[in-house]
Amino acid sequence: MVPHLITALTGPINELEQRIIDSMPATERWFRLEWMEHTPPFYTSVDIRNAGFKLAPVDTNLFPGGWNHLTPEMLPLAVQAAMAAIEKICPEARNLLIVPENHTRNSFYLSNLAQLQRIFNMAGLHVRIGSISPDVKKPLVMDLPNGESITLEPLLRERGRIGLKNFDPCTILLNNDLSAGVPGILEDLHAQYLLPPLHAGWSVRRKSKHFRSYEEVTKRFGKVLGIDPWLINPLFGKCSDVDLTSSTGLEQLQTQVDTLLGKIRRKYKEYGINEKPFVVVKADNGTHGMGVMTVRDAKELAALQPQTLASMAVSKDGQTVHDALIQEGVLTQERVHEAVAEPVVYMVDRYVVGGFYRIHADRGSDENLNAPGAGFVPLAFHHSTQLPQPGARPGASAPNRFYMYGVVARLAMLAASYELEATDPNAEVYD
Amino acid sequence: MVPHLITALTGPINELEQRIIDSMPATERWFRLEWMEHTPPFYTSVDIRNAGFKLAPVDTNLFPGGWNHLTPEMLPLAVQAAMAAIEKICPEARNLLIVPENHTRNSFYLSNLAQLQRIFNMAGLHVRIGSISPDVKKPLVMDLPNGESITLEPLLRERGRIGLKNFDPCTILLNNDLSAGVPGILEDLHAQYLLPPLHAGWSVRRKSKHFRSYEEVTKRFGKVLGIDPWLINPLFGKCSDVDLTSSTGLEQLQTQVDTLLGKIRRKYKEYGINEKPFVVVKADNGTHGMGVMTVRDAKELAALQPQTLASMAVSKDGQTVHDALIQEGVLTQERVHEAVAEPVVYMVDRYVVGGFYRIHADRGSDENLNAPGAGFVPLAFHHSTQLPQPGARPGASAPNRFYMYGVVARLAMLAASYELEATDPNAEVYD
Numbered sequence: 001m002v003p004h005l006i007t008a009l010t011g012p013i014n015e016l017e018q019r020i021i022d023s024m025p026a027t028e029r030w031f032r033l034e035w036m037e038h039t040p041p042f043y044t045s046v047d048i049r050n051a052g053f054k055l056a057p058v059d060t061n062l063f064p065g066g067w068n069h070l071t072p073e074m075l076p077l078a079v080q081a082a083m084a085a086i087e088k089i090c091p092e093a094r095n096l097l098i099v100p101e102n103h104t105r106n107s108f109y110l111s112n113l114a115q116l117q118r119i120f121n122m123a124g125l126h127v128r129i130g131s132i133s134p135d136v137k138k139p140l141v142m143d144l145p146n147g148e149s150i151t152l153e154p155l156l157r158e159r160g161r162i163g164l165k166n167f168d169p170c171t172i173l174l175n176n177d178l179s180a181g182v183p184g185i186l187e188d189l190h191a192q193y194l195l196p197p198l199h200a201g202w203s204v205r206r207k208s209k210h211f212r213s214y215e216e217v218t219k220r221f222g223k224v225l226g227i228d229p230w231l232i233n234p235l236f237g238k239c240s241d242v243d244l245t246s247s248t249g250l251e252q253l254q255t256q257v258d259t260l261l262g263k264i265r266r267k268y269k270e271y272g273i274n275e276k277p278f279v280v281v282k283a284d285n286g287t288h289g290m291g292v293m294t295v296r297d298a299k300e301l302a303a304l305q306p307q308t309l310a311s312m313a314v315s316k317d318g319q320t321v322h323d324a325l326i327q328e329g330v331l332t333q334e335r336v337h338e339a340v341a342e343p344v345v346y347m348v349d350r351y352v353v354g355g356f357y358r359i360h361a362d363r364g365s366d367e368n369l370n371a372p373g374a375g376f377v378p379l380a381f382h383h384s385t386q387l388p389q390p391g392a393r394p395g396a397s398a399p400n401r402f403y404m405y406g407v408v409a410r411l412a413m414l415a416a417s418y419e420l421e422a423t424d425p426n427a428e429v430y431d
Numbered sequence: 432m433v434p435h436l437i438t439a440l441t442g443p444i445n446e447l448e449q450r451i452i453d454s455m456p457a458t459e460r461w462f463r464l465e466w467m468e469h470t471p472p473f474y475t476s477v478d479i480r481n482a483g484f485k486l487a488p489v490d491t492n493l494f495p496g497g498w499n500h501l502t503p504e505m506l507p508l509a510v511q512a513a514m515a516a517i518e519k520i521c522p523e524a525r526n527l528l529i530v531p532e533n534h535t536r537n538s539f540y541l542s543n544l545a546q547l548q549r550i551f552n553m554a555g556l557h558v559r560i561g562s563i564s565p566d567v568k569k570p571l572v573m574d575l576p577n578g579e580s581i582t583l584e585p586l587l588r589e590r591g592r593i594g595l596k597n598f599d600p601c602t603i604l605l606n607n608d609l610s611a612g613v614p615g616i617l618e619d620l621h622a623q624y625l626l627p628p629l630h631a632g633w634s635v636r637r638k639s640k641h642f643r644s645y646e647e648v649t650k651r652f653g654k655v656l657g658i659d660p661w662l663i664n665p666l667f668g669k670c671s672d673v674d675l676t677s678s679t680g681l682e683q684l685q686t687q688v689d690t691l692l693g694k695i696r697r698k699y700k701e702y703g704i705n706e707k708p709f710v711v712v713k714a715d716n717g718t719h720g721m722g723v724m725t726v727r728d729a730k731e732l733a734a735l736q737p738q739t740l741a742s743m744a745v746s747k748d749g750q751t752v753h754d755a756l757i758q759e760g761v762l763t764q765e766r767v768h769e770a771v772a773e774p775v776v777y778m779v780d781r782y783v784v785g786g787f788y789r790i791h792a793d794r795g796s797d798e799n800l801n802a803p804g805a806g807f808v809p810l811a812f813h814h815s816t817q818l819p820q821p822g823a824r825p826g827a828s829a830p831n832r833f834y835m836y837g838v839v840a841r842l843a844m845l846a847a848s849y850e851l852e853a854t855d856p857n858a859e860v861y862d
């Protein structure tokens with residue numbers, strides 16, 4: 001089933017798609033050279049919004065869940081990329097330990113873990129799952145909706161290494177975004193690879209830093225392609241030390257929102273776009289789609305109820321939000337079965353391995369879709385491939401559309417790579 | 432369409448399949464460690480024969496044609512592997528030149544070139560085709576059966592580099608097995624990567640060296656798996672300086688055939704196999720399936736007509752055969768649409784990327800199928816993947832069967848890697 005692409009026929013995205021397809025060898029070479037200098041995150045997923053007139057990543061996840069939504073057709077690519085990653089980082093590895101989030105009762109999340117276990121097993125590793133959840137005191141066999149089951153075991157620490165009973169892994173795959181901070185059990189590991197590293201977690205990462213890196217990346221890539229980077233870059237501002245429960249904090253936020261809306265308005269005018277600009281306000285460090293607010297006018301903020309502000313101020317795992325990211329809102333013009341849809345692209349190492357559409361029947365094209373009630377539809381290659389087809393009419397080829405998404409997702413991944421280098425506590429300084 | 436696997440239900444191959452599936456992580460790690468020490472050939476195809484009681488590679492091609500027989504579903508894997516190979520060998524590459532065989536009128540071969548061009552273009556290179564055929568004096572646009580076309584251009588040499596008019600490639604992909612010897616135009620290139628290297632061509636390669644390496648590889652891998660290496664290794668002998676037009680040469684060959692048939696008979700007895708042993712006599716250096724003879728009794732050789740002997744004595748491109756390889760014949764028990772079939776596995780760098788069945792309606796299960804009249808059927812994953820399914824009943828899972836083929840094909844590729852190291856004229860000696 002090829003999702004209906006309602007942006008398929010006209011507008012700047014088709015020009016962008018054409019330019020990206022035409023520049024494929026130059027683009028791929030550009031990425032090759034970047035990856036000579038920079039290390040890609042171990043695995044990444046990127047949420048993309050396609051407004052028809054612009055296309056931008058809105059969230060870059062370095063501990064992606066949702067692997068269970070990749071189709072069986074996509075798995076060989078994921079396995080091959082996992083093999084390449086393992087060969088590069090830890091070829092001698094025999095055992096891999098996955099450290100998951102603590103949602104031990106969420107069967108979607110457990111299916112995600114089962115899929116990760118399958119991918120790395122096929123790549124040639126013994127894979128077991130070690131939970132840091134206080135609920136996991138002994139091995140727990142959890143049944144999955146598809147009839148399979150997985151086993152969660154309590155994580156143990158001994159002589160500076162973590163593992164399970166009778167299982168000493170050389171490599172640890174974190175699938176926990178560390179929103180609650182870094183648990184001591186994961187710190188200062190002795191001679192074990194931790195992938196991704198701890199500073200990729202939300203206790204260190206800031207969205208504003210990511211989008212600052214991304215802006216840099218798009219400026220350089222824009223020159224390669226000869227395009228205005230705005231076509232792939234969401235504008236943003238940052239509001240520091242915001243206390244949304246006080247009126248001072250609110251005023252500061254309103255000013256910032258106003259400024260950003262003004263910038264977007266000028267860009268819309270430049271391109272003759274007749275949409276109403278909006279911004280999205282979210283915590284500068286991670287959440288799972290909670291505390292995300294769509295704002296079309298700074299005045300709306302004054303009218304907000306105290307409980308909305310309070311929910312904004314607290315993110316997943318109860319962390320208080322001090323800094324807010326104000327991001328240019330990017331409409332999503334894609335629809336699958338009439339529901340608003342946004343593509344999510346999955347990568348292992350530097351390779352795009354698959355993706356799907358996140359859809360939400362009850363949300364608008366200017367709203368966050370990563371919310372309860374979301375569904376998932378595999379991306380457009382049921383019987384096809386995700387390889388581009390040079391020569392196809394722009395907008396008419398699902399593989400070409402997906403290739404473009406893959407390019408933008410890789411730009412976001414590259415930005416994350418810069419970001420991780422800049423925040424690496426063990427970085428060597430060559431000044 | 433899943434080809435009917437008539438070996439699916441019983442016999443030692445199912446035990447082998449089970450053992451290979453069970454040992455997947457150990458096998459993959461073993462390959463990872465091997466590839467730390469050895470460089471895989473750039474691309475490889477391996478012909479495999481499955482006799483039901485044993486499974487063995489019979490031909491390892493380092494300049495594979497037939498890429499056009501891979502299905503669109505397999506292409507993303509080939510592209511990803513090509514990206515990995517390019518990144519490793521020549522990340523800065525911009526232009527790739529393919530140097531093809533001289534069959535400029537064979538539309539199957541031209542489709543193969545178009546497919547290679549597509550794969551490396553998708554991997555991010557500008558790809559053109561430079562022919563050394565004296566027939567190509569100016570750019571020739573050749574139409575393909577599928578409506579596409581490709582352009583063959585005359586290869587030029589200037590200041591120690593080869594290229595085309597206005598096209599200076601940093602990397603050359605040889606798709607010519609150099610059966611006729613190494614043309615001077617390809618020798619001593621200045622600062623250009625030649626992949627595979629010249630000594631991978633049939634002017635240097637010898638099948639007996641390849642199968643000697645393969646024997647070594649299977650002994651070591653047999654220990655990992657706990658199996659008799661014979662189950663995956665075809666026995667062989669070599670007959671040097673054979674002059675088939677004299678009776679002395681013939682006697683020598685008969686003695687060798689007799690010896691090998693005796694060895695096979697003992698193995699058959701050990702395993703209780705009620706088949707009649709046979710050997711295959713072929714030139715020790717390349718051919719395209721010409722000059723290959725099935726022999727069940729050394730006496731048959733005496734009865735051969737002089738013209739058969741003469742055809743044996745001359746291989747492709749008119750080279751005289753001085754050395755013969757006498758190889759244990761491996762029946763193929765696979766059938767597709769009632770035609771005798773043998774799997775052919777394709778690899779790029781260290782990765783299995785696809786394959787197909789070579790079928791031949793007019794040939795027996797003990798005959799060479801690489802002959803005029805052969806057909807090609809994609810391997811067993813029309814809607815499926817080529818990932819193994821642990822837990823499936825041995826023989827019942829096409830992906831598991833294919834995983835086993837992929838392991839054996841990679842063992843042959845590893846043997847080729849050893850072989851290329853041993854014959855590398857630029858190898859550094861550390862004695």
